[in-house]
Amino acid sequence: MTFSIVGRSADGQSFGVAVASKFLAVGAAVPAAEADVGALATQAFANLAYRSQGLALLRTGTAAADVVAGLVAADPGRDSRQVGVVGPAGDGATYTGGECFAWAGGVAGDGYAIQGNILTGHAVITEMERAWLAAPGLPLARRLHAALAAGDAAGGDRRGRQSAAVLVARRAAGYGGLSDVEVDLRVDDDPDPVTRIGALIGLWELYFGKPDPATLLPLEGSLAAEVRDRLAALGHDDLAAWAGIENLEERLVDGAIDPHVLAHLRAAAPDEQPPAA
Known part of the structure; x- marks a missing residue:
């Protein structure tokens, strides 16, 4: 019921998630990120414990693929879960349980993992990956949103649109340099949430972006x-x-x-x- 991208910035210092769904306040359930550690998205019949458990594994230096393997191996509900993970280096990893509602699947590569379920088709994931790979120079929030917008334009969640979120963590990049949460934006209930979250990123850039x-x-x-x-x-x-x-x-x-x-x-x-x- 959701499509998401988990990504690492080109400089390896920022980690984040962008997600959209026909689901109320998806940003309250799916994303997790921690500076210097990595990021994670849990969805389908989401296991919210994956967020803290996955970040804990990443803190130990466990590779993304092994984090995913560990999470699903310990979960009796794994067949209806979907998860994506990215760590400080190397490829991201994604998992789709065999009982997730079609269309469901994902793709991963160096510094990213993309996944979705109840989608209009495989093109949602394909277009998200294309947009991500085409924009390595963008700030992470913008790059994540570009991928999310491409997935939305390709059909997104086949049930419709309701909410979206972008979460980015980077060491001391938050307000006043006293927080590691660089971007934390949510649209909880809107007919066009992906467009709206893009507009909120623009406002964030105005108010909280650092001077050039x-x-x-x-x-x-x-x-x-x-x-x-x-x-x-x-x-x-x-x-x-x-x-x-x-x-x-x-x-x-x-x-x-x-x-x-x-x-x-x-x-x-x-x-x-x-x-x-």
């Missing part, structure tokens, strides 16, 4: 004057205070301004328009 040093603009001269004027029009005299109110504090840099922050400020305090004739 190559694009920072020095706050000096005419630009500094413009920023002061626009802040004053909004009733502020301090960029940091305004950015905090707008939830843009993660993009603040001393002595410079992130173009995303500048665009947001310009939209909030547009140039005055001349009066109509």
